[in-house]
Amino acid sequence: MNRKPKYIPAMNHKYNLNKILKRQLFETMLKIRLAEEKIVAVYHEQHMRTPTHLSIGQEAVAVGICSALKKDDQVFSPHRCHAHYLAKGGNLNAFFAELCGRETGSNRGRVGSAHLTDEKAHVYASPILGAMIPVAVGAALAFKMDRLKKVAVAFLGDAAIEEGIFTESLNFAIVKKLPVLFVCENNLYSTNSPLRVRQPPSPLYKRVSLPELSTQQIDGNDVEKVYQAASKAIQQCRRGKGPIFIECLTYRIHEHVGPLMDYDKGYRSKKEVESWIKKCPIKRFKSKLIKGRIMNSKEIDALTAELKKDMNEAYVKALQSPWPDTKTLLDHVY
Amino acid sequence: MAQWPIICLLLGWAHESDKFDEQNDEYCYNINNMTRKISYAQAISEALVQAMDLDPRVFIFGLGVDDFKGIFGTTLEAAKKFGSTRVFDTPASEGALTGIAIGAALNNKRPVLVHARNDFMFLALDQMLNNASKWKYVSYGHSSVPFVVRAIIGKGWGQGPVHSQSIQSVLAHFPGLYVAMPSNPYDVKGILLKSLQVDTPAVILEHRALYNCEGEVPAEAYTVEFGQAKIVHPGKDITVLATSLMVLEALKAAQILKSEGIEMEIVDPVSIQPLDEETIITSVKKTGRLICADTSWARCGFSAEVAAMVAEKAHAHLKAAVRRIAPPPCPCPVSKPLEDAFYPTYQNILEVVYELLDRKIFSSQNRFQEVDSFVGPY
Known part of the structure; x- marks a missing residue:
């Protein structure tokens, strides 16, 4: 079964989360995790011939932010885009089909993992660091020119702020007071290069901070905190108080690209990876939901089984889908 | 405006071969009886004003587009007529501005981004080549980002190594962009108007040394086709x-x-x-x-x-x-x-x-009296 994503706004101005919303946040995170665990399980089968950058461990950022958006708000994402795509409501079958290079893929097999687009869900991605940041700003410019109350989100990694285009885009958004939310997913590494060799030791969000720009740092593995911060920021953007920058502290558990674990490779320690596995956003939120009697283990097990079934079905469906016709190779270049 | 050492010969040539977009009556124009002559720069200005009149989605941005010089006079009229919401100055951020044009185009705008020298577009090549040129293809035509880049090729009076390049082959190498190099006022007006109608990002490389050349140009809006020599x-x-x-x-x-x-x-x-x-x-x-x-x-x-x-x-x-x-x-x-x-x-x-042709080489003396009255600096 392929559930349609639900967009449930916060219940009151203090951004307290109701039970339905909490369940929804959990379900979406679990869905993304299980989708990517499916990729891990089947990647060796060689049906997904596309470099994949897994979001496992970072789901709370994508889900917290995207759940606070309206459907026609737009999301722009870099290479590690699976979580953003699914959290914003990107089609699941099209997701697996794209990874398998099929005609039914989100981009008809043209781009694979790092470029996932779903126009209906208003989510776009491209894998050059920082390349989608100005596109989000341009979308926000159009929103403002047309007096629409829409918001654009630019997801970016910690390395993207090292790119000049980030500074250029941020500056333009500030000067024009645009409704754009910059969400930095600080996972401490750019490929295998640690943050400490790339940036000064001061907190990233402070280095971005300006008198004209509201910035904050939050625990990116706490989906409730992310959702609350996002709701507030998005509301400010809609009121013309944008742009806003949020740094979310998080961590990718798997290797930079591919389905494996890599703590034997020397650039990060097993201890470090394990400490972050303990902070897994899904595990944390699950025990909170159980403790708060919002969901019980039985319900969660049933949900997990149901979602796993969705993933299996989507993968099988992808493999049964046709390849793109080679006659369409030159379609839509111009 | 500065005078350039160009003798414009045989003005008004070769309009006979034009074919017009028959589906768009507004843009159709009978070119018989064409007598009005304006400069290349005036033709650009006129095209921009007419495009903005015809299509409220069009806006112009880039460094200095609304200053007192108005990109050698080409954006003055548009700035005067449409004001700062549709003709506006920007930070000096060629890369981001190009990405911003893409994001705006994705949201039903028709941006015109201006680089006073095309050499500055090297700062924008990531956006031009990785994003703009591929957008339509990678979304299988579900979305497209049609915008126009006007970029000027410089020449003479010491423009020097990085204000005089001509970057057409770089841009045309990558599938997904239109690249035009109009050589006269008629074509620059028509191709600029056309570029704001097509569904593909387009670069118009304007030559600064052509800016004062005059030629016959219809007063009405019309289009010149891409891919028609x-x-x-x-x-x-x-x-x-x-x-x-x-x-x-x-x-x-x-x-x-x-x-x-x-x-x-x-x-x-x-x-x-x-x-x-x-x-x-x-x-x-x-x-x-x-x-x-x-x-x-x-x-x-x-x-x-x-x-x-x-x-x-x-x-x-x-x-x-x-x-x-x-x-x-x-x-x-x-x-x-x-x-x-x-x-x-x-x-x-x-x-x-x-x-x-295996002919004897005639005298290589300068046969054209060129008046070098351009006194710089830009």
Whole structure:
């Protein structure tokens, strides 16, 4: 079964989360995790011939932010885009089909993992660091020119702020007071290069901070905190108080690209990876939901089984889908 | 506005071959009885104002577009008429501005981004080549980002190594962009209006040395098609394919050759991507000889592309090897004698024509009185 994503706004101005919303946040995170665990399980089968950058461990950022958006708000994402795509409501079958290079893929097999687009869900991605940041700003410019109350989100990694285009885009958004939310997913590494060799030791969000720009740092593995911060920021953007920058502290558990674990490779320690596995956003939120009697283990097990079934079905469906016709190779270049 | 050392010859040529977009009556224009003459810069200005009148989605942005100079006068009228919401100054961020144009185009805007020198577009190539050129393809046509980049090629009075380049081959190499190099006021107006109607990001490379050239231009809005070359001077003995400013140099050469009984055919591709191969090949089949005169270097350049294309598709019709006329393989220097030595002129064309036709080389004295009244600085 392929559930349609639900967009449930916060219940009151203090951004307290109701039970339905909490369940929804959990379900979406679990869905993304299980989708990517499916990729891990089947990647060796060689049906997904596309470099994949897994979001496992970072789901709370994508889900917290995207759940606070309206459907026609737009999301722009870099290479590690699976979580953003699914959290914003990107089609699941099209997701697996794209990874398998099929005609039914989100981009008809043209781009694979790092470029996932779903126009209906208003989510776009491209894998050059920082390349989608100005596109989000341009979308926000159009929103403002047309007096629409829409918001654009630019997801970016910690390395993207090292790119000049980030500074250029941020500056333009500030000067024009645009409704754009910059969400930095600080996972401490750019490929295998640690943050400490790339940036000064001061907190990233402070280095971005300006008198004209509201910035904050939050625990990116706490989906409730992310959702609350996002709701507030998005509301400010809609009121013309944008742009806003949020740094979310998080961590990718798997290797930079591919389905494996890599703590034997020397650039990060097993201890470090394990400490972050303990902070897994899904595990944390699950025990909170159980403790708060919002969901019980039985319900969660049933949900997990149901979602796993969705993933299996989507993968099988992808493999049964046709390849793109080679006659369409030159379609839509111009 | 500064005067440039260009003698504009044979103004108002070659409009007969235009075909108009018959589906859009507003843009159709009967070109009979055309008498009004305006400059290349005025034609750009007029196109922008008319495009903005016709389409409320069009806006113009870039460094200095609303200042007192208004990009050599081309955006003054638009800024005056439409105000700061639709013509606005920006930070000096070529890369981000290009991405911003993409994001706005994705949301039903028609941005016109202006670079006062096309050399600055190197700062925007990630956005141009990784995002803009591929957007439509990677979404399988579900979304597209049509916007226009106006970028000016500089020349003369010490513009120097990085204000005088001509970057067409870089842009045309990558599938997904339209690249035009209009050589006269009529074409620049029509192609600019057309570029704001197509569904593909388009770069209009305007030559600064053409800005004061006058030509006949209809007052109404009309379009010039991408991928439709023009025979700007008919001939049977030799074909010169010339881009942008080199069309004027070729016209000077053609005038001299005519007096010597040689009929040179000049083909102006107008856009180099898409490229009207058919018109070029038809001309080569007729004359059997081809010279390609481009504003940029020969190596891996547009002239190399044309030579390869003709070698592949019309080899049997060639009576001689294809020849290229291009600046020498060095950056453009500032010092006057070096700068003069750098730029190819009609004389270079003449020399190659004489060689290909096995004629005696006539006097290489300057046959055109050029008035160098441009006093800089930009």
